[in-house]
């Protein structure tokens with residue numbers, strides 16, 4: 376495994392649409408293993424393949440509410456993910472490893488159900504609320520070339536950021 380460089384805002388690859396994964400092969404597994412290591416090192420809650428320069432529909436989301444699990448165990452790999460159900464609304468702060476230091480207020484569904492494939496090409500469904508639902512939406516947006524800054528109602532000020540950090544030590548970067 377190796378960490379990969381996270382592409383940052385201004386890199387044109389972040390605005391491109393990713394293609395479906397068709398081969399669930401060793402190459403995909405290496406990509407996913409590298410993404411896992413990159414995500415954990417960056418202390419984020421999600422990572423999409425285009426963020427490491429690969430235009431394929433593969434993302435990681437972390438189920439951070441499962442406090443009984445280690446960070447590595449919290450990671451869910453979603454290949455060719457599609458949101459098949461969503462309801463409710465949550466409005467809150469959101470960030471992105473590709474947009475360091477910037478947080479915006481973004482509204483997302485309160486609950487989503489995602490259909491995806493695992494690394495072996497087996498289909499499964501993932502249901503999430505709260506931060507997991509937010510992460511699923513944020514990461515799937517990356518696959519279509521969208522960043523959270525497009526959807527943010529407003530960007531948080533330094534004062535608001537400080538307040539947020541004081542409330543919670545945990546970073547919420549997707």
Ligand code: NI
Nearest residue numbers: 471472473549
């Ligand atoms: Ni992101």
